[in-house]
Amino acid sequence: MEIFRPRWMHTPSVREPATRWRCWMAAAAVAGLAAGCGGGGDDGDRQRALAAQGKQVFRFDTFGDEAFWTDKLKMNEVISQAVDPVTALSVGLKVDAEALPAAVVAGIQNGTVDLKSPATTVALLKLDAVVGVKGTVETVNGKDTLTRVGITCALCHSTVDNSFSAGIGKRLDGWPNVDLNPGAIIALSPALPAATKAIYNSWGKGKYDPRFNIDGKSKPVVIPPAYGLQDIHKITLTGDGTDIAYWNRYVAVTQMGGLGTFAEPRLNLSVTNGAVDLVTDKLPALQAYQLTLLPPAPPAGSFDAAAAARGKSVFEGKGRCATCHTGASFTDANATLHPTFDSVVEPEDPSYAARSATKQYRTSPLRGLWQHAPYFHDGSAATLEDVGQRYNTKRSLGLTAQEIADLAQYLKSL
Numbered sequence: 001m002e003i004f005r006p007r008w009m010h011t012p013s014v015r016e017p018a019t020r021w022r023c024w025m026a027a028a029a030v031a032g033l034a035a036g037c038g039g040g041g042d043d044g045d046r047q048r049a050l051a052a053q054g055k056q057v058f059r060f061d062t063f064g065d066e067a068f069w070t071d072k073l074k075m076n077e078v079i080s081q082a083v084d085p086v087t088a089l090s091v092g093l094k095v096d097a098e099a100l101p102a103a104v105v106a107g108i109q110n111g112t113v114d115l116k117s118p119a120t121t122v123a124l125l126k127l128d129a130v131v132g133v134k135g136t137v138e139t140v141n142g143k144d145t146l147t148r149v150g151i152t153c154a155l156c157h158s159t160v161d162n163s164f165s166a167g168i169g170k171r172l173d174g175w176p177n178v179d180l181n182p183g184a185i186i187a188l189s190p191a192l193p194a195a196t197k198a199i200y201n202s203w204g205k206g207k208y209d210p211r212f213n214i215d216g217k218s219k220p221v222v223i224p225p226a227y228g229l230q231d232i233h234k235i236t237l238t239g240d241g242t243d244i245a246y247w248n249r250y251v252a253v254t255q256m257g258g259l260g261t262f263a264e265p266r267l268n269l270s271v272t273n274g275a276v277d278l279v280t281d282k283l284p285a286l287q288a289y290q291l292t293l294l295p296p297a298p299p300a301g302s303f304d305a306a307a308a309a310r311g312k313s314v315f316e317g318k319g320r321c322a323t324c325h326t327g328a329s330f331t332d333a334n335a336t337l338h339p340t341f342d343s344v345v346e347p348e349d350p351s352y353a354a355r356s357a358t359k360q361y362r363t364s365p366l367r368g369l370w371q372h373a374p375y376f377h378d379g380s381a382a383t384l385e386d387v388g389q390r391y392n393t394k395r396s397l398g399l400t401a402q403e404i405a406d407l408a409q410y411l412k413s414l
């Protein structure tokens, strides 16, 4: 149970990420001056410069979590020995096609790049092309060697558009990676006992339990979008934080194993990793970037507009959905959180809300729903039709099959 606990980590070498961060700060300052915001320019420019830094953090910053993924879990060794690109894609890892030089693209197309060789994975890491995985590749005895590896926010909260091939394409930041199997990836570590590996392997794709290493309970939740959080001041499924930075700090320190501190008196939790703080400075930029991530519009032709219009009436009328799913983001989160029984998933054992700081649920925002099935925090509704059916049964709404179908079309249109 204690294995995925960052506070066990030794103090690592922090030289590399710290230096990189200072470079960005300097680069951003230069960009800011060029844009006229270094000396009292307008807020919009400053905000854009901050968001641009945050994008780099979101995609590429490990906060020094190599201390966990390399020193503790030895993932660099596993990857070098056993994770060829085909295996990596099979656990849901994505490749950023825009980071691939033309020669590599040609090699993949004509089969001369060996997708069954772990050395190819190391080569992709050297190119910074594996979304959410940051490797340090050095020459050892004349050979490219993966000496350090860590993870970034993009691992779980980015995917790609598959424009090159399945799992390889342009980055889509903020989109939850519904194919990713984080438990199976962690379970590859040779440092874990069999019983712990079995727990990680039980989670399945698109899910992760961000409290398992804290309270020892295992019941994963779906990886949610990191987009569409504009003007929502209750963050996480249970509304634990009043801003995104609260949870970013939680994940960076307690889950990714980044170096810094997270303290939450409501959970009697205080975690400090390492002797330096590689998290705090980056939180304003990271949050600024997340606030630029808008929910993706439904693809053209992906729903029936006439049915969606009828479904809107069900949503606002007989379905009573709009009593909680209010406003532009379809959530009453800023006004209230809900007792556990307001989630159609409850009662569940263990209750996810009971493990959180608030012990309540936030009404989920609904924009971009079409992109991230399955639904509800435990992923127990496979489709939006299932969502309507669940509410209909649990709340005895008396909806007809047609009304449930129309409601689903409306939800697909948001």
Ligand code: HEC
Binding pocket: 151, 152, 153, 154, 155, 156, 157, 182, 207, 208, 209, 210, 221, 222, 223, 224, 225, 226, 229, 234, 235, 236, 237, 238, 244, 247, 248, 249, 251, 252, 256, 286, 290
């Ligand atoms: C291993 C996968 C994983 C990684 C890595 C990860 N997250 Fe998450 N994230 C989750 C899961 C699972 C949740 C749902 C937890 C909850 O809401 O209780 C979540 C929730 C969130 C939320 C709340 C969304 C909402 O609707 O309120 C935000 C924001 C977020 N993550 C941002 C980040 C950022 C920024 C990073 C990097 C510092 C990060 N995450 C790293 C899995 C991950």
Ligand code: HEC
Binding pocket: 315, 319, 320, 321, 322, 323, 324, 325, 338, 342, 343, 344, 345, 346, 361, 362, 363, 364, 365, 366, 369, 374, 375, 376, 377, 378, 387, 388, 391, 392, 407, 411
């Ligand atoms: C009493 C308040 C309330 C009402 C009424 C309500 N919801 Fe919800 N809704 C919630 C809460 C709370 C959650 C989070 C539940 C969870 O994940 O455990 C949620 C979650 C959802 C989700 C899952 C979103 C995701 O990202 O997985 C969908 C879809 C949804 N509701 C649609 C509806 C529809 C359709 C109706 C009407 C039939 C409705 N809701 C009525 C409070 C409500």
